[in-house]
Every structure is written in C-alpha cells, then in structure tokens.
Amino acid sequence: HHYTKWWTFTVHRRPLQSPSITSQELFRLGIIKSDHNLSFLVFSREREREREKMTELAHSPIFTYASMLTLFTLCPPFVILLWYTLAHQDGSVTQTYGFLSQNGVQGLIDVWPRPTAIAWKIIFCYAAFEATLQLLLPGKRVEGPISPTGNRPVYKANGMAAYFVTLATYLALWWFGIFNPAIVYDHLGEIFSALVFGSLVFCILLYVKGHVAPSSSDSGSCGNLLIDFYWGMELYPRIGKNFDIKVFTNCRFGMMSWAVLAVTYCIKQFETNGKVSDSMLVNTILMLVYITKFFWWEAGYWNTMDIAHDRAGFYICWGCMVWVPCVYTSPGMYLVNHPVELGTQLAIYILVAGFLCIYINYDCDRQRQEFRRTNGKCSVWGKAPSKIVATYTTTSGETKTSLLLTSGWWGLARHFHYVPEILGSFFWSVPALFSNFLPYFYVIHLTIMLVDRAMRDDDRCRSKYGKYWKLYCEKVRYRIVPGIY
Structure with missing residues (x-):
C-alpha cells in the first residue's frame, strides 16, 4: 500500500548482471552499530550477503547520498510551491515558473509563508487531540508480525473510532459556530510552513531517541548519520509502553489530516460561494470513502512494509506529516477556487467508477488477509485457492513457511491491487477536468511510487523466498497490469 510512501528512489544497477537491492536494505550495508546485542547479531548475519550485492552495484553510494540530499533540499520548497500555485496562481505551473524565473531565490523567500501563532495552535490542538484518541479510545488488541529480532508489536485497533470521532467533532465545531x-x-x-520545520525537528528528535533510548532491539545505526536520519534508527519507536509513534505519524496524523482537509476544502468552498459544486462533492466523497476503507483496514496496514519493514526516519515520518497533507489533498485544494459543474449524469458516472475501484482495492486486501488468516483454508472466487507453499530461513536461522496466493485477484498480477488504487485516485482528481495539469500531480506521483514499490517488493521477496519466488513469478507472470506489465 502506498499510504505513506511519499517519495522513493532506487539504486541504479548494471544491466543483466547485478542483483537488485531494496531501499531499506541500504540501511544495513556496512557494520551495524547498536547497543543492543541481539539487533547486532541479527543484522550482522545479513551483512556479508549485502556486501556481495554491494560489490556488483555501480556507484550506488554516490547515487544514494545524492538522492537523499536532493529530497532533503527539494521536497520542503516543493510543498510550499504546490500550495502557492494552487492557492494563488490558479493552479498554473507556468505562472509560478515565470515568477520564479524573474525573481529567483528571493521570489521563493517572498512566497514562503512564515509560521504564525495561529498555525502552531491549529497543529498542536490537532496533534494533541489525535494523540489523546489514540491512547484513550477502546480497541481490540492486535499483534503485528514478528520482527527480525523476534519482537512482536502489540497495537490497540481503535482507528475507525478515532476517525469518526475526529470528523464528528470537526463538523460539530463548525455547525455550532465554535470553530x-x-x-x-x-x-x-x-x-x-510550520509542518515543514516542525516535522524536521520531530525527525531529529527521533534520531536522537534511537541513539539514546531505543524502544526495542529493532534499532541500530549503520554508522552514517545521513542514512540513519533518512531511514530512521528504530523500527517500532514508542513513547512509554502504549504510544506507538509510527501509528501516530502514519495513521492518526497523516491519513487523518487527509480526511480533515478534504472536509475543510468543501466547507471553504461553501462559505465562499454559498454552495458546494458537484465536482467538489465527488472529490470529497471519493476521498472520504477511500480513507474510511483505510481505517476500517488499519490493523492490516500494520503488517505492510510501511510499518513492519521501513524504519521511523525522515522518509516515513516527515513524509506522513507534511507530504500527505499537502500533496494527497491537492485535487481538493485546487477545486476550492476552481469549481467545475459536471452535471448530474457525469458526476454519477465518476462516483460509480470511483466506488468500484475503491471496492476492488479493498477486496484485494480482504482476499489476501482472509487467505492468510485461515492458512489457505478458505474460498477464493467460489473455489479452493491456488497457492505455493514457500519455505524460508529467518535472519536468526529459523526455518519458516509462508503461503503465496496465486488465484483470485492475486492470480491476475503480483501487485494487481495497485491498478484500482491508481484508478481510484484518478477518479477523485478528474472532477477538476483538464484545464490544468496540477490536480493530476498526485496521480502521476502515485503511479511512479507504486511501480517503484512493486519492484522493491519483488526484490525483497526474491531474496526471501529464492526458488519459490521464481516459481511464483512463473505462475503469476505480470507484476501490476495483467497482459502488459
């Protein structure tokens, strides 16, 4: 799932001869320096394998550092320029480009808003409210996957309750004239602007915490400050015993802000124009349906790469707290000042198509989750599922078994669920029609991101399952789009 994968890069490889290496595996290149002996032993077992891969990579360290530094320096101003273009330049990239061409760096400084007291108050109240809901709302106890060092995180599944309480409270504050x-x-x-700087400080504190007070043995340093800060020090950082930081940044701050801002844009258009256009309604409804699906499935999300594989660093946490609220909501941000009247018939067509894509995306996840929950003893599209029984060896030397589903949605392509995900984002962007390119930036960004993610996931599974993954790929030939790719 793409929810928090705001930006990625891959390592350039020599054609036809070098094996792949996943982005998170770069974290483990070199000697792991950690105060936790167990973490050191687990990661050091993989060190020699990673070094073998490293010898076949062409100039990867330079590319890696250049990529990270590029993202550090370009993503913050991009967030501000995206907002500025949508809010003040009619969504026209050429107008913004012309302004910056004339004024240079000083132009960027001039349009960059200064964080104000009211901005900090809004962020603080929102963050404190979501943190309180995460801690206090009741929820079922859910266990995550076992980590490489043998830890199994425990969560409280109260995301759906927090989602409804958040939206109900927000609408009630507006309805009764309180806010x-x-x-x-x-x-x-x-x-x-406040999020750009505040989230950077937050990531620095996470880096320090990873060195000084890690929450578990799933932590450690590769000995390089830049990589440690970018990828993160800890897999499951927590404050105390119960407050999971990645659940907060990814789900309760990032994904929840998507819903809150979608409603905000709708209300702003209503207060400005005295009505809400059908294009804004379609955009808001589809995004809220998608986010509702996410929180309904939140416990399943805790088993994905975002939580179970990628560490808590700039890549994940800054992205969730800044990139998601800005980029993911950008189609609605554009529609605030550019309402489009679609007409009832076209609006219904877009809604139905969007609903269908979101449902298929949900059903893909449900199908695989049910297959795993029942250990393959279930029905897939009315018959017994086709599967491959794959064995693999953990980093601690233990042999385990996994079932790879090869029928249903998962028989069409190895990552077919990305197709309805991309199409769903298109249908909540297309109400803006085609007078401007920028409302479709998120769709393009998501497509690139998911293609990269599919490649990284294939690399990781190939390394994990070996011959069984080769057999799986022979049976499920296509990576994302059946018959094409």
Missing part, C-alpha cells in the same frame, strides 16, 4: 474550518484553509500556507 470555522475555513480558518484552516485561510492559514494553510502558514500551516504547511
């Missing part, structure tokens, strides 16, 4: 959500839109640039 006007239009204020959030009016100060959006200041909020994004």
